[in-house]
Amino acid sequence: MIDPVALTSRLIACPSVTPADAGALDVIAEALEELGFTVHSFWEGGPPDGPVRNLFASRGEGGPHFAFAGHSDVVPAGEGWATDPFEPIVRGDLLHGRGAVDMKGAVAAFIAAAARVSNHQGTLSLIITGDEEGPASHGTVALIDWMDARGIRPDMCLVGEPTSAARLGDTIKIGRRGSVNMWIEVPGTQGHVAYPHLADNPVSRLVRILDEVKGWTLDTGNRWFQPSNLEVTDIAVGNPATNVIPAAARARLNIRFNDEQRGQDLIDRVREVVTRHAPRGTVEAKISGEAFLTEPGTLSTLVTDAIRRTTGLDAELSTSGGTSDARFLSKICPVVEFGLCNATMHKLDEAVAIPDLHALTDIYADIIAHALGGGQQG
Incomplete structure (x- = not known):
């Protein structure tokens, strides 16, 4: 024993x-x-x-x-x-x-x-x-x-x-539930805040991206699972100056999803939003599990x-x-x-x-x- x-x-x-x-x-x-x-x-x-x-x-x-x-x-x-x-x-x-x-x-x-x-x-x-x-x-x-x-x-x-x-x-x-992490990077054009027409502010584009994906209702859940949920877990610009439009902005998000979703489908949906708001933006993703x-x-x-x-x-x-x-x-x-x-x-x-x-x-x-x-x- x-x-x-x-x-x-x-x-x-x-x-x-x-x-x-x-x-x-x-x-x-x-x-x-x-x-x-x-x-x-x-x-x-x-x-x-x-x-x-x-x-x-x-x-x-x-x-x-x-x-x-x-x-x-x-x-x-x-x-x-x-x-x-x-x-x-x-x-x-x-x-x-x-x-x-x-x-x-x-x-x-x-x-x-x-x-x-x-x-x-x-x-x-x-x-x-x-x-x-x-x-x-x-x-x-x-x-x-x-x-x-x-x-x-x-x-x-x-x-x-x-x-x-x-x-x-x-x-x-x-x-x-499944889990997928995504890292979004939106490039812009650095410039002086007093001359915004000479720059491209990536923060504005990133905010629009995050606002849209946070507004999603992925599903309403089912008998065994709660609704799938998307959370923004980090936003980073790293801009030490107050008078400079930054060159890039980044965010990370996590989606915990039920069996009505698939990780790759969620990645594709996020990429579509990023491309629409920021054509030069990129999305890196890792599916922890379905x-x-x-x-x-x-x-x-x-x-x-x-x-x-x-x-x-x-x-x-x-x-x-x-x-x-x-x-x-x-x-x-x-x-x-x-x-x-x-x-x-x-x-x-x-x-x-x-x-x-x-x-x-x-x-x-x-x-x-x-x-x-x-x-x-x-």
């Missing part, structure tokens, strides 16, 4: 700030190998976003194939912690440390759950990346490519992101039933929040997300309730047993 609190503590002690591994995947690999998993670990990419270490582990063979996905990397700790963020410490019933909630606690709970389910059918696997909190360039995407090259494809996947809000088990994610939805069905029922049996709660099915690696995994199989309470993720003095770690282990063990069969120990 594996104590999820002790394993979480070992993982917290690894300062695995993206893209550093700091020994975290060694801890995970050791625990899984003792449980009979075959573990593959490899490095991907190079500076500045890498190298990144990833891990794929599996036990059993054939179908059905149930996968758990997670990450061992964490965001920077920041200043102002009460204690060293990478020295796990228990105060009351809370285990403190960076990554306790997001998401070393869930990884430890799933490994502990796998230890409790014996003689399961099919295949149980873990897809663990060291590049979720960063650019995600060399993480789950690389793992999926590695799996594809070997003909490995899960039938369903559970991502251990901290989805619970007020109580463990109150929320699971069955989808996520929106996805796993329709309620076998997988969501598997998770909600396990939550109900352990906690008595009826989990809400939600698509709220930011993006996660589920956006990549959704392309290969049905995927939902469920994990710990998210109140302290990315915050100072991040902490997980110890009873929640044990309860999450119970829930994950229930999910494995009902997904693959087999008996539970302990």
